[in-house]
Amino acid sequence: MSFSICVAQCTDSLAATMDDQARIMQSIGGVSLAGHSVQGGMALPPPHGHDGTDGDGRKQDIGDILHQIMTITDQSLDEAQAKKHGLNCHRMKPALFSVLCEIKEKTGLSIRGAQEEDPPDPQLMRLDNMLLAEGVAGPEKGGGSAAAAAAAAASGGAADNSIEHSDYRAKLTQIRQIYHTELEKYEQACNEFTTHVMNLLREQSRTRPISPKEIERMVGIIHRKFSSIQMQLKQSTCEAVMILRSRFLDARRKRRNFSKQATEILNEYFYSHLSNPYPSEEAKEELAKKCSITVSQVSNWFGNKRIRYKKNIGKFQEEANLYAAKTAVNAAHAAAAAVQNSQANSPTTPNSGFQMKDEEFQLDSAESKNTLLTNMFTGSSGSFNLPNSGDMFLRMQSLNGDSYQGAQVGANVQSQVDTLRHVISQTAGYNDPLGRNTMYGPHGLSANGGWQHATTPSSVTSPTEGPGSVHSDTSN
DNA sequence: GCGGATGATTACCC
DNA sequence: GGGTAATCATCCGC
Numbered sequence: 281m282s283f284s285i286c287v288a289q290c291t292d293s294l295a296a297t298m299d300d301q302a303r304i305m306q307s308i309g310g311v312s313l314a315g316h317s318v319q320g321g322m323a324l325p326p327p328h329g330h331d332g333t334d335g336d337g338r339k340q341d342i343g344d345i346l347h348q349i350m351t352i353t354d355q356s357l358d359e360a361q362a363k364k365h366g367l368n369c370h371r372m373k374p375a376l377f378s379v380l381c382e383i384k385e386k387t388g389l390s391i392r393g394a395q396e397e398d399p400p401d402p403q404l405m406r407l408d409n410m411l412l413a414e415g416v417a418g419p420e421k422g423g424g425s426a427a428a429a430a431a432a433a434a435s436g437g438a439a440d441n442s443i444e445h446s447d448y449r450a451k452l453t454q455i456r457q458i459y460h461t462e463l464e465k466y467e468q469a470c471n472e473f474t475t476h477v478m479n480l481l482r483e484q485s486r487t488r489p490i491s492p493k494e495i496e497r498m499v500g501i502i503h504r505k506f507s508s509i510q511m512q513l514k515q516s517t518c519e520a521v522m523i524l525r526s527r528f529l530d531a532r533r534k535r536r537n538f539s540k541q542a543t544e545i546l547n548e549y550f551y552s553h554l555s556n557p558y559p560s561e562e563a564k565e566e567l568a569k570k571c572s573i574t575v576s577q578v579s580n581w582f583g584n585k586r587i588r589y590k591k592n593i594g595k596f597q598e599e600a601n602l603y604a605a606k607t608a609v610n611a612a613h614a615a616a617a618a619v620q621n622s623q624a625n626s627p628t629t630p631n632s633g634f635q636m637k638d639e640e641f642q643l644d645s646a647e648s649k650n651t652l653l654t655n656m657f658t659g660s661s662g663s664f665n666l667p668n669s670g671d672m673f674l675r676m677q678s679l680n681g682d683s684y685q686g687a688q689v690g691a692n693v694q695s696q697v698d699t700l701r702h703v704i705s706q707t708a709g710y711n712d713p714l715g716r717n718t719m720y721g722p723h724g725l726s727a728n729g730g731w732q733h734a735t736t737p738s739s740v741t742s743p744t745e746g747p748g749s750v751h752s753d754t755s756n
Numbered sequence: 757g758c759g760g761a762t763g764a765t766t767a768c769c770c
Numbered sequence: 771g772g773g774t775a776a777t778c779a780t781c782c783g784c
Binding site: 535536537538543576577580581584588 | 761762763764765
């Protein structure tokens with residue numbers, strides 16, 4: 281939007297206003313002069329025909345003045361100047377001027393009264409709000425940083441987005457600068473034009489009745505014209521911001537691998553809930569929190585994982601064993617700690633002071649526990665190595681009681697051993713003829729390829745149920 | 757550069 | 771609305 285267009289628009293508007301005034305003048309000349317008397321302290325001779333002596337002469341005079349006014353633009357500049365001077369010095373000029381002023385005052389008020397009621401343009405308000413929200417308008421506040429920060433958080437890697445973030449901010453700052461420069465230009469142009477028009481009107485007010493209110497009205501028209509131009513500027517700026525934003529959001533959508541830690545957490549949960557790898561909403565939220573990703577990313581991950589696991593179980597076997605080993609080690613450590621704790625406490629006071637942490641043990645599906653035991657006692661998993669095997673039995677004793685039946689911690693070591701032996705005898709049959717552990721096979725996987733929803737997934741932090749126990753998550 | 761891995765998206769189903 | 775399957779697009783190790 282150029283200044284020339286802006287001026288042209290204002291000039292159009294002015295021309296229209298001039299036309300209005302010309303029409304008023306015509307109406308004054310043709311009809312409305314009769315009936316006016318002294319106004320504003322200015323001596324106005326009695327209207328024609330009232331005194332009955334000089335009426336026709338005065339009427340003729342006013343008619344002459346009006347005629348001269350109406351035809352003044354048809355004359356050459358010199359001629360017009362001369363006429364102008366003549367009119368200014370005309371004896372009837374003050375009277376005519378007063379009448380015209382009164383009429384102008386009335387018409388001006390009626391027009392202004394209608395226009396000042398204009399409500400704020402909702403579109404302009406929307407644009408203003410958006411520009412403010414984006415940090416383009418209003419005080420400098422590192423515009424768009426909130427959006428950029430949110431985007432960074434959603435991507436799951438805040439640090440990774442620092443470059444994009446700064447790029448976004450730089451571009452937004454550029455837009456802001458251009459916007460303010462243009463706005464300043466428009467305001468300057470508006471002021472210049474307003475001053476020019478006001479001077480013009482003041483000058484014209486010598487020869488035709490232009491009241492200060494009329495000038496105000498004209499200024500209002502000019503400002504409205506300029507504000508409509510400003511609206512276009514704001515609209516363009518908003519469009520630019522939207523484009524920038526969409527580009528930035530597209531950049532956000534660029535795939536980024538989750539952190540190693542996040543993948544481990546997700547895998548641990550997946551393989552420890554292999555019979556029913558459908559985390560509840562609560563579990564998803566907890567996983568999302570732990571992994572610093574969004575819940576929908578967790579859902580995506582599990583969706584992809586389930587499908588890919590199902591498609592190629594063999595390929596994931598090793599991964600499953602790896603996580604089984606990891607979980608087993610964690611569980612064993614936790615169990616050992618629990619046994620020590622329980623031994624230190626009175627055997628008649630089970631559970632005293634014992635709290636299993638989810639980080640210590642996240643194994644809660646039946647086959648996971650069985651796999652753990654199988655792996656421990658058969659060494660069947662190719663990748664599985666249990667450290668400190670010397671005290672394995674001690675660990676397993678507590679594992680049975682503490683990890684699977686947290687409420688029975690240390691209650692009866694001998695009974696735990698017995699139970700453990702029973703579990704081992706049951707789990708022994710899960711090894712295939714090649715000695716490979718198959719406990720991480722998709723036992724929950726039905727013949728048609730779907731998981732049998734036999735158990736409800738527990739939350740991330742409830743891995744303490746025993747075999748056959750009811751999962752703590754009752755959300756489903 | 758290539759190919760597998762992987763996160764995201766989409767259409768479809770229940 | 772959540773899940774599956776197919777697919778896309780990108781990442782990343784070689």
